[in-house]
Amino acid sequence: MLLEQFNAAPAREARELLKPCLDVPRWIEEITAARPFASLDALLATARGAADPFTPAELEGALSHHPRIGEKASGKSAEASMSRNEQSGVDQRDPETVAALAEGNRAYEEKFGRVFLIRAAGRSANEVLTALQERLGHTPEQEEPVVAEQLREIAVLRLEQSLTR
Numbered sequence: 001m002l003l004e005q006f007n008a009a010p011a012r013e014a015r016e017l018l019k020p021c022l023d024v025p026r027w028i029e030e031i032t033a034a035r036p037f038a039s040l041d042a043l044l045a046t047a048r049g050a051a052d053p054f055t056p057a058e059l060e061g062a063l064s065h066h067p068r069i070g071e072k073a074s075g076k077s078a079e080a081s082m083s084r085n086e087q088s089g090v091d092q093r094d095p096e097t098v099a100a101l102a103e104g105n106r107a108y109e110e111k112f113g114r115v116f117l118i119r120a121a122g123r124s125a126n127e128v129l130t131a132l133q134e135r136l137g138h139t140p141e142q143e144e145p146v147v148a149e150q151l152r153e154i155a156v157l158r159l160e161q162s163l164t165r
């Protein structure tokens, strides 16, 4: 869908496009209500602004949609295909990488009680692993803003992709 179509679409269709980008009802409503946007940049700026800050409940709700890094999302939903596309740079073929990611994800979930989230697009497996190791050393207070920023980056990337094809 292009920007013009997004601006003119019924609210229901706008919401359907926004939900796979970031499943935070407040965010979806804010952007839907702010239409029409004069440019894609204006839309993305609004999307970035509306995704900061998140409430803890919004963060948890949105995180539940993201498969683990290294686990290919299954299914044909827009969300699953975007996740697969984003994770395409994380090499799944190397068994050592897959094992290191699985171990890192487990340690992260044990420590923070939720999935390790990172904007995977444009990142190699090594970059993801390095970030994972570094963030494992964070306190929950240090980690919270990092997670929010990754969620924001993924949302804006997905939104931009959804409006330029």
Ligand SMILES: NC(=O)NC1=NC(=O)NC1=O
Pocket (backbone or CB within 6 Å): 066, 067, 068, 069, 082, 083, 084, 086, 087, 115, 116, 117, 118, 119, 120, 121, 154
């Ligand atoms: N656990 C994750 O970080 N998942 C993901 N990161 C992305 O960029 N896309 C995902 O599905």
